[in-house]
Amino acid sequence: MIRLLIVDNEKHIVQGLHDVFQQIGGLELDIICAYSAQEVIQWLPRVKLDIVLSDIRMPGMSGLELQQLINEQWPHCKVIFLSGFNDFDYAQTALRNGGFDYLLKIDGDHKVIDAIKRAASILSKELQREQLIENAKEQFYLSMPVLRKDFLLHLLEGQLASYRTLAQRFEELDIRLNARAPVMLVLGRIDHWNESITSKDQSLLLYAVQNIVEENLIGYSLIFVVYDRSKFVLLIQPKQEGMDGQTSPELIEKTVRFIDGMMENIQDTCKELLKLSLSFVTSRRPYDWEVVPERFINLKSLMTWGLGYGNEMLITDECYELSPDNAVSQNKQYASAVLTPVKALQLHLECGKKSEFFESLQDFIEKNRKESSYYVLSEIYYSISLMFLSYLNRLNLSEIIAPQIDINKLMHLEHHATWDDAVQYLNETAVLLFSWQKIKQEEQKLHIVQRVNNYVETHLGGDLSLTKLAEVVYLNPSYLSRLYKQISGQGLSDYINEVKFNKAKMLLEHSNMKIQEIAHAVGFESKSYFARFIRSKTNLSPQEYRDIQMNKQVNEKR
Known part of the structure; x- marks a missing residue:
């Protein structure tokens, strides 16, 4: 999916192009519509x-001026200028500053459409599969990533050293992260491996995914760690930090946004070039290294919670209200041979992994x-029983399930x-x-x-862009689009048009509103x-209809 923003201070031009x-x-x-540069500035971090x-x-x-701000936040964005004046100096400046094209408003819709299609084509071709695979082959045979992976997996599992030791190990293993500064976590997953793909090919493709991630997040300190054959974790820090390792709130916000x-772009690129379906879960703020293991578990x-059966997810750890388990345990591990299993x-229960659980x-x-x-x-039995009881309470299922399992036996x-x-019980x-x-x-x-349908029905005259609707349900726009169609069997834009049409018919048939007012x-x-x-x-005009x-109605009353 390509996100297009149209901005012009003349509303009829924006609506017409939309x-x-x-x-x-x-x-x-x-498509996002804006009617001033200030409105675009508000969209940039969103x-x-x-x-x-x-x-x-x-x-x-x-x-x-707006182009400069856009390119600072989204350097790969293609900016196409529209003007009512054939001004050579403006056109030259726009293109010299990285503008994609310069069009006159009198050129007609077909030229604007052509420019949009060309920009979309170039966006899709900026990363080439062959180069990515070749770069992946080079990295595959390096030995350092193996040592890095071993150390970082121990770190994620809670074997955290002191700051001094951590900084020393980072330097030894060429881990270009700051041990003093907090770190962003992103978890990724290959949703499905084709049965014909060998283990070696899987490793090679994972390195290709790593290459795509690094190219999209250039300008950030990044470590990519595979923690099983289909899952990986990204540790990310902005490079602009103070001497004490502190990061400004503004830089943190910019990094998060x-x-x-970019996770959406990475997902789309991997699907197009590598034919791989990926899911991502991102943290919404950086965390100190001491709490990284806890956040990693969460x-x-x-x-693997399972929105849309867990395929092509793009969610954040803000999405707790949509999760069956929105309470993160703060209990520390105790020394028991029973605890780990x-x-x-x-984890298998909460993630819906039935076969792995049994x-x-x-x-x-x-x-x-x-x-x-x-x-x-006894400890084994009661540990599992308490886990079941906790799960029942979190999902408010205790009263429902109690008669079916004789809950007295549970404890x-x-x-x-x-x-x-x-x-057996x-x-x-x-x-x-x-x-x-x-x-x-x-x-x-x-x-x-x-929830999406209700919002559409009550905001027909307002902003119904995919981005706005995604914010309503705390999901990524592209993910919401796929999920909505998967669940309802109907595209979101088709549903919006259907509701608009039904509302328009009702107003045309049963109200005295003017055509402009109904529009x-x-x-x-x-x-x-x-x-x-x-x-x-x-096949009729509004007035004819x-x-x-x-x-x-008159004939029916006779």
Whole structure:
């Protein structure tokens, strides 16, 4: 998906171009409308911009001045200028400063559409698959990443050294991160490996993904660590820090917004060039190294929670209200041989990994069946029972499930005749929990669709851009677009047009509002583009449609 922002102080021009671009075939556009440079400045930190179509002369700030601000925040953005004046000096300055094209407003829609298509084509070709794979082959045979990976995985698992030792190890392993400064975490995942891809090819493609990530996040200190055959973590810091390692709030905010925006670009590039589907979960602020292991565990849980069945996710750790588990445990690990496998079971349960859960449970039980004492077996049983009880409470399922599992047995090992009976009870309880988890996830996905639909229906005359709707449900715009269609079976833009059309029909048939007033009520600034919209649906102008419906109503009353 390509995000296009149109800015002009003349509203009818913006609305007209918006309606024209909605009809372009072969391009999936998320269109944002702005009516001043100041309004664009407000959008800059909110979303990644791919193409900007800007008037070159606007009150308060010229298009040339605005271009500089756009390129500072989104250096890959293509800026196309529109002007009502054939001014060679303006055109020369615009192109010299990195503008993509300079068009006259009198040139006609076809030239503007052509410029948008050319900009979109260049955006998609800036990264070439062959070069990425070649760079990946070079990195693959380096030995240093292996040592780096081993150290960083230990660090993420909680084996944190002192600052002095950490800084020393960073230097030894050429880890270009600051041990004094906080760090951003991003978790990524290859959603699915084709069965024909060998283990060697998987490693090679992961290095290609790394190359894409590094090219998109150039200007930041970045470490890419693979922690199993399909998952990786990014540790990111801005390079502009103070001598004491402190980072300004402004730089932190800029970093967070930039990373959030570029994850979408990385995802799209990997899908196009490498034919890989990726998911990302990002932290919304940097964290001190002491709490990185805890945040890493939380992000892993969010990664596999399962919005849209967990494919092509783009979510952040702000998305807690959409998660079945929005409380992060602050308890420290205690010294027990039981804790690690129970933690693994808990993670499998919370992430919806049913097969992994039962495989781990069986392995855990079998390893302790014969050699463990009664007290160890009791600890195993009650640790798993408490995990189940906690999960039931967080999802408000205790009252619902209690009659189905005889919940009294959950906290009373002695109520089971044998250890095998107790194990069977735990297995049956887990089966029930996974069934309810799937029901809850389906309900949550339907809730997202309903929330978007409600917003559309109550804001027809306002901003219904994909970016705005994504903010309403705390999701990435591209991810929301895919998720909405997956859940509802209908594209979001198609639904918006359907609601607009139904509302327009109702007002034309049953109100005395003027055509211009109805157009505004359903989100059209221009009466002519509203007429074009109605004609595309009915082959009639709005007035013709109204007259026909009025005549029908008169005839029915006779």
